Amino acid sequence: MATTPNKAAVATKPAAAKASQQGFVYLPLIAGWLVPGAGHFLLRKWIRGALLAASIFAMFVLGLAMQGKLYTGAQDILDLLGVVGDLGSGLLYVIGRTIGLGAEPVKTTVADYGTKFIVVAGLLNVIAAVDAHNLRTGRKSS
Amino acid sequence: MIHPSHFAAVVIFAVFASTVFGITMRDTPSRMVRYGIYCFTLFVGSAIVLSWVMFFIAR
16 A cells, blocks of 8 residues: 655645745854854854864964964965965954964974964864855755 | 974874864764764874875985
């Protein structure tokens, strides 16, 4: 005997999909870019958000502690790429620039590592923000 | 100010990058953990292998 699909379940699916599209879908993306982990917090992914925030914040702070520099201007193409990477950290970069962190020129190998830590923290934050956006739009299931 | 060794810097970098990769590239917690460990192993393992390669090239 053929089974009929559960009408309630069929009716619920489009409703759930529609509900996931309501509101400003870019909010987790923007929040996650400005504050590491905030996009996942908005989606109630508390543990993931905390792990992402801790990882990105730690990389940024350790980079500064290694006397890494924050890129300030684009004198050449590599500096421009550095600025783009640093900007991925969102408010961390703005706060760092505002209070004058990472302004010293790089003199040691470890300071160069620190500079790369800061850039990679920004790039990882962009990945995390896009992940939050994918969760919000339903492109990523869970 | 901190001055980690080169290897310590690699390990610190690998821990945090692998955490973000694991969470963002997989769907379920168990697969996230497995992928994170996989990335960490590749980060640190490739650094060790490349270090030995450069050591023998320099000799």
